[in-house]
Amino acid sequence: MYTSESSNISWRYVCSDGYRGNPYLPIGCQDIDECEEERHKISCGDATCVNVPGFYRCEGSKTWIIALGVGVGCGVLSLVMGGWWLYKLLKKRRKVKLKKKFFKRNGGLLLQQQMYSHEGSLEKTKIFTSKELDKATNNFNNNRVVGQGGQGTVYKGMLADGRIVAVKKSIAMVVEEVEHFINEVVILSQVNHRNVVKLLGCCLETEVPLLVYEFISNGTLFQYLHDKSEEFPLSWETRLRIAKETAEALWYLHSSASIPIYHRDIKSSNILLDEKFKAKVSDFGTSRSISIDQTHLTTHVQGTFGYLDPEYFQSSQFIEKSDVNSFGVVLVELLTGERPIFSLEREKEGRSLATHFISSMEENRVMEIVDARVVGQAKDDELMMVAKLAYRCLSLSGKKRPTMKEVAIQLDQILALLKDSNVDHHHNQEEIVDLKLDLPFPWDSTSSSMNSSFFSRNICSIEKEPLV
Structure with missing residues (x-):
């Protein structure tokens, strides 16, 4: 207690509410934890009693805050998932x-x-x-x-x-x-x-x-003829067989299919080879079917330079014999091993293999351009028969070209001759289907050991269907 001398009044110091202790001592008043008193707990009811300096307060449960947070989180997640699902649904529908x-x-x-x-x-x-x-x-x-x-x-x-x-x-x-x-x-x-x-x-x-x-697993004929890195050059017999099989395929398309089909892009890169080196004609991207009574097809000129039929190039009318011309170029590739288009260094020989080959035939020097890889494997007779067949296929006049049926039959007979070298020479002359050539130049009989009459007969009408 404190007494004033002037006024004779006294004061008594006490700790503030919520504090207890000796107010006359430094830090003598200490905070009371009201929440430890039962009456305060009761007064808060379901709320939580929280002590604060000099007082206490009742705080409600925070469960609702947690629930609210979870709810908001789930809502946002649901919104995102829903948006993603809607996006996927719309994308799928689109x-x-x-x-x-x-x-x-x-x-x-x-x-x-x-x-x-x-x-x-x-x-x-x-x-x-x-x-x-x-x-x-x-x-x-x-x-x-x-x-x-x-x-x-x-x-x-x-x-x-x-x-x-x-x-x-x-x-x-x-x-x-x-x-x-x-x-x-x-x-x-x-x-x-x-x-x-x-x-x-x-x-x-x-x-x-x-x-x-x-x-078809084994690549193209073009690769085997012209790729210098190819380890397995095609033998003469294999080349003949590939030519025969390709000719039979074209014969089938032209005459034996349900509706005649013109391929329109015959070339060595469109002749595939399987694991047994059997030919498969491919790439019908420019092919066209025609009705039975049609003789030609008028279109924009399509095809590959070096294989195009000159007659088709000028008239835009594609005929059955246009495929024959392209096949003739493939035959020359097989015979010479040359590409269908020459490089600029060889421009003096002509830009195309077909032109160079025709000149060689007419100048009686075709044996000079035969592929060296097959010269030792083939007889001159066989080479000349194939050369003459190719020459006919490359005739500037479509009417003078053989049909693919005639080509297939002739190649089959040449291949048979190759396989049966022990057959009597004169017997072969009677059995083999001959080519009728209208050569515009005198043929030197010494260029082939076959009698010139071998090539003078007309093509026989042999009824032979290609294997299907």
Whole structure:
């Protein structure tokens, strides 16, 4: 207690509310923890008693805050997931809609109609989904590319059933040609010949149509003839057999298929070789079918320089014999081992192999340009027979060229002669189908040991169907 001397008044010091202790001592008043007193706990009820300096307060449970946080978090997560799902759904719908658009634009509905209208076509023409071919080619990975050309890119793929296929992705297709393209797919899917690459089906729900063919593993004839790094040069007998098989395939397409088909791009790079070096004619990207009564097809000039028929180049009318001309160039490649177009260094010999070959024939020096790799394997007779056959195929007049049937038969007979070298020479003269040549120059009989009359007879009419 404190007493004032002037006023005779006294004061008594006490600790403030919420504190207890001796107020006359430094830091003598200490905070009271009210929450330890039962009455304060009761006063807070369900709330939590929280001590503060000099007082206490009642705080409600924080569970609702946690619940609110969890709820907000779940809401945001649900919103994000919902947005992502909606995005995926819209993307999928857009993709499906785009596939339908491409399918319709690429003639899918027309193809389905044709498939059902042609008996048996439904089983022969398979319409692949883009998903199937994406999986087969690893999303068209660049390491799956096995070939590229003016018509598109070819990828190697494996279907779900384990079949190895070649998937051709076209560069583009003109809308006006859709109907014709679909007709070709239906026709080519029904082509069944051992020396023609089989069309297994197509995919039309992509921006450009995809064609699916059987896969041929051993590369092209062009590679084996002209690639200097190739370790296994083709023997003369193998070359003759490849020529015969190619000729039989073209004969089949021209006359034995359900509707005559002109290939329009015959060249050594379109002749594939399987593991047994059997020929397979491929790449029908520019091929056209015609009605039975048609004799020619009028189109924009298409093909590969060096193989083009001069008559077709001038008239734009492609005929059966135009394929024969292109095949004649392939025959000359097999005979000489030369490329169809010469380099600039050899321009004095002519820009094309065909021109150079024709000049060599007319100057009676064709033996000088025969491939050195086969000279020791072939008889002069055989080389000259093939040379004369190629010369006829390359005639400037389509009417003077033989048909592919005649070419196939002649090559078959030459190959038979090669295999049976012990047969009497005169007997061969009677049995072998001969070529009637209208050569514009006198032929030197010393260039071939065969009697000149061997080539003077007309081609016999031998009824022989190519193997299917």
